[in-house]
Structure formats: structure tokens, C-alpha cells
Amino acid sequence: MTTTTKVAWIGLGKLGLPMAARIAAAGYPVQGFDLSAERMTLAEDAGITSHRTLASSVEECHLVFVSIPDDRALLGLTLAPDGLIEAMASGSVLIETSTVSIEASARVAAAADARGIAYLRSPVSGNPVAAESGTLSAMVSGPREALDDAAPVMNTFTKAQYWLGDEEQARYAKLAINLMIAVSAGMMGEALAMARKGNIGWEAMLDLMADSAVGSPMVKYKTQPLKDRDFTSTFSAAQMAKDLDLILGCAHGDGVAVPLAAQMREAYSSLIGTGHGEDDYIATIHHTERLSGLPAIESASGARG
Incomplete structure (x- = not known):
């Protein structure tokens, strides 16, 4: 199956790369960005189009996924000048899959809302082996209609998405x-x-x-x-x-x-x-x-x- 729906994936680490690779294998064009040149090369090998800049990686992408290590990385990526929130288009959906604090997530939620971006907190349960096999579980909170938009893509790397509420319940x-x-x-x-x-x-x-x-x-x-x-x-x-x-x-x-x-x-x-x-x-x-x-x-x- 090939689809014209473009997806961006930011953070191609041990968990992010296999999730993004499954999306690409399902026929979605995936635009990837990571600070590591080595990870970007691995992403290219998995059928992901690598981008040199954060801004170009999210161009024309309605769905933008993030997988990063911690609060500091999340806040630096999303809230910095010329960061992800600023680069994303109004009306798009940000799906953040990492394990971060309630406080950091709430700051991202406020910034996304101010830009008209739907924000899904979607940490996953599982490991790289589960990511490779598409059997992760996603705990999701945020706008339900945004999850409905994202679910077909998320089905490529998760066995289930559990919607838990409108705010920080997933965290x-x-x-x-x-x-x-x-x-x-x-x-x-x-x-x-x-x-x-x-x-x-x-x-x-x-x-x-x-x-x-x-x-x-x-x-x-x-x-x-x-x-x-x-x-x-x-x-x-x-x-x-x-x-x-x-x-x-x-x-x-x-x-x-x-x-x-x-x-x-x-x-x-x-x-x-x-x-x-x-x-x-x-x-x-x-x-x-x-x-x-x-x-x-x-x-x-x-x-x-």
C-alpha cells in the first residue's frame, strides 16, 4: 500500500527508528530528523527520507511524531526559538511518544494550543523488539478527534491505543x-x-x-x-x-x-x-x-x- 499522507518522525533512537520504519514499510512517506548522522543513515536504509533541518522535516506533514530521551530534550526541541512548535503548521497534530514529566508535557501542551496544534501525549509501553514487531501499546491523552486522525498510522507500530482523557492522563x-x-x-x-x-x-x-x-x-x-x-x-x-x-x-x-x-x-x-x-x-x-x-x-x- 502507498499513501500520499506524509508523516514526520523526530528522534530516531533505539525506539523511535523501528516505529518510524514500520510506518514507512506500511507505505507512508516518512520524513525523519535526528541530531545523529549515524541514526539518519540507518533511517535512510529503512526507507525514511532524512532531513538536515527540523523545519524541512515537518513540511507538509499533518502528523508529527516525536521520540526523545527526557524533559530537557523535549523542551529544547519543542519550545526553543525556531523549534518544533514554531515549525509545525496550524491544524497539524503533534504526537509525543516519550516518557517525560507531567510539568514538561503541560508546557508543550500550552505552546501547541497557542499555535492551533493538536497535542497527543502518547507514551508507549514496550521495547525495541516490540517496536520492530508492531506490538507496542500506546497510552494516549489529548483531543480524541486527533487520535482518530492519527490512529491509522499508529496502528502500524502499536497493537492498541488506549485513550485516557483530554489532558495529562497518559503521562x-x-x-x-x-x-x-x-x-x-x-x-x-x-x-x-x-x-x-x-x-x-x-x-x-x-x-x-x-x-x-x-x-x-x-x-x-x-x-x-x-x-x-x-x-x-x-x-x-x-x-x-x-x-x-x-x-x-x-x-x-x-x-x-x-x-x-x-x-x-x-x-x-x-x-x-x-x-x-x-x-x-x-x-x-x-x-x-x-x-x-x-x-x-x-x-x-x-x-x-
């Missing part, structure tokens, strides 16, 4: 989901340390966890990497620490008690401080094993992790 939802993921990673670390102390085989316990009442999609997804002691990052410990800072700020601002979030933030601080910041977030295993006096396990390949 709250994404932070709540990431809190559950962080705490689940901590629980898995403690459970596996207990099992090792009880002389249960590493792989046997992982199989049991995956097949038990707590065998969530996350547990199942992490079972094989943990069997292999493979901590290659799909979402790093440092990134999880950043998200936990957002969660704590959001919760404290709204008077919500989140002791588990605070505890996990300290656990990730420990991981970062001991050289595991770029490991996958499931490296909480290292933290609980170290606290429990357990040695590293040798993987099937002979590596110790």
Missing part, C-alpha cells in the same frame, strides 16, 4: 506502568536470590516463575536472558532511574505515598554506582545477589554475569 499512566515494572524487577531479584540460597537450580526457578501465577509477560520475556545471564540493555538501569525520579516527583507533587518507588530508586543508584548503569534494568539481580553474598553465576557460554 500518569506511563509512570504508573513503569513503577510496576521497576518494582517487579526488584521482586524478581529478591526471589531469585532466595531460591539460590535454598539450592534451587537457576534455570529451574526461572522456569517455575514463568509458569506460575506471577508469570507476567515481563517475567516471561526476561526468562531466557536471565538464564543466559545476558544483561544487554533493552531499557537500561540508568533509564529506569531517570523514570523513577519522574515517578517520585509526580507522586510527591500529588500527595501519593510511593515507598516502593523510593526503595527501587536507591537500588538503581547502587547499580549505577557499581558499574551496571548501562546494563538492562533487570540487572537488579546483581544488586540482590551482592547484598546476599552470592557469587556470580557462569552462563552456558562460560561468561560470568
